[in-house]
């Protein structure tokens with residue numbers, strides 16, 4: 001087999017300029033689900049499809065160590081995060097997340113805390129002329145997850161905390177001012193939570209027994225040692241930050257209810273199966289995580305294509321969620337596609353693929369689905385107007401969001417009429 005040639009031109013500027021469209025465009029031009037590129041000076045290959053999921057998540061092929069660029073670690077995930085670990089070190093750290101995030105009782109408690117915060121917020125929204133749903137949802141969820149996790153937060157604290165948690169997500173994939181805001185937000189919140197962890201350990205901070213803060217503060221890593229306070233803060237943020245980021249999906253759900261209002265009645269009617277299908281379709285249809293990746297640990301072959309040791313191997317999440325080979329009419333928003341059958345493990349991949357206990361698949365999918373079900377249903381039951389505004393979702397911006405943030409006016413609970 002010929003040794004693979006990495007393109008000479010670096011595609012990083014095109015990726016930054018085109019966002020979500022960059023990889024699917026390249027796949028379309030290549031007329032096959034395999035793309036070779038140079039990214040940040042490195043040889044990269046991009047794959048998609050259930051078979052590609054199984055290939056990439058096999059640690060004999062691809063590992064995460066030294067795969068993530070520094071700007072992503074300094075904003076989105078944090079240095080020393082579970083995302084960057086492999087092998088036994090990864091599995092021991094991952095077990096902590098799974099025990100906190102997949103137990104149905106804990107997921108229900110987090111959903112209840114957040115639903116309470118939503119109901120409190122609605123009382124305020126009814127007295128306001130307009131609300132920006134994206135911003136409001138971020139505060140509601142930040143309040144809910146902090147209450148659930150045992151992070152002390154007074155009412156005035158929710159707004160700056162939500163702003164920082166959103167900033168960390170908003171700025172990971174851009175070189176501009178959003179990026180510097182993300183770095184500053186991470187530094188601030190790591191310092192804040194590291195102090196809390198130290199307080200829990202020396203007894204000066206009182207947090208509920210069994211809470212996420214207590215679990216992270218007392219977690220022992222593969223070496224039998226507790227995490228240093230900064231890494232413990234990084235991992236606490238890896239619970240608070242992505243949970244708050246469900247506000248992106250809440251804004252997308254509002255967008256879908258506005259564009260395709262037929263969904264509203266079935267959500268209002270407490271149709272649990274439909275609500276779940278709606279949530280999966282929101283996660284499939286709208287753009288959020290564009291791709292994930294790691295480094296080839298040895299010379300590999302993918303469907304006859306050589307992948308040299310050290311190359312970046314990317315899984316095209318957005319492309320796979322819109323792949324016509326997997327989804328009938330992929331650009332139609334249609335929750336009914338999930339009514340007949342639940343999503344296949346390695347087909348629907350907005351939060352990664354594979355087995356969440358063994359690899360890097362997101363441990364927060366149950367939380368995401370549960371929160372989004374509860375909040376979409378509540379949103380569908382509210383009455384409000386959607387005044388003229390720019391609801392476009394430019395795919396050049398990563399992470400994408402409706403430009404206006406989804407402005408609602410005249411919010412009222414139907415019972416108030």
Ligand code: HEM
Pocket residue numbers: 082083084094097101238239240242243245246247249288289292293350351352353359360361362363364365367368
């Ligand atoms: C807002 C919706 C969410 C999206 C779009 C999302 C997406 C993702 C993606 C794409 C990955 C990487 C998978 C991989 O590298 O293979 C991931 C990993 C992760 N997510 Fe999520 N996630 C979301 C919500 C959550 C929530 C609610 C939590 C926790 C409460 C969470 C915690 C994590 C953690 C800790 C990892 C690292 C797992 C590991 O490396 O083993 N995520 N997520």
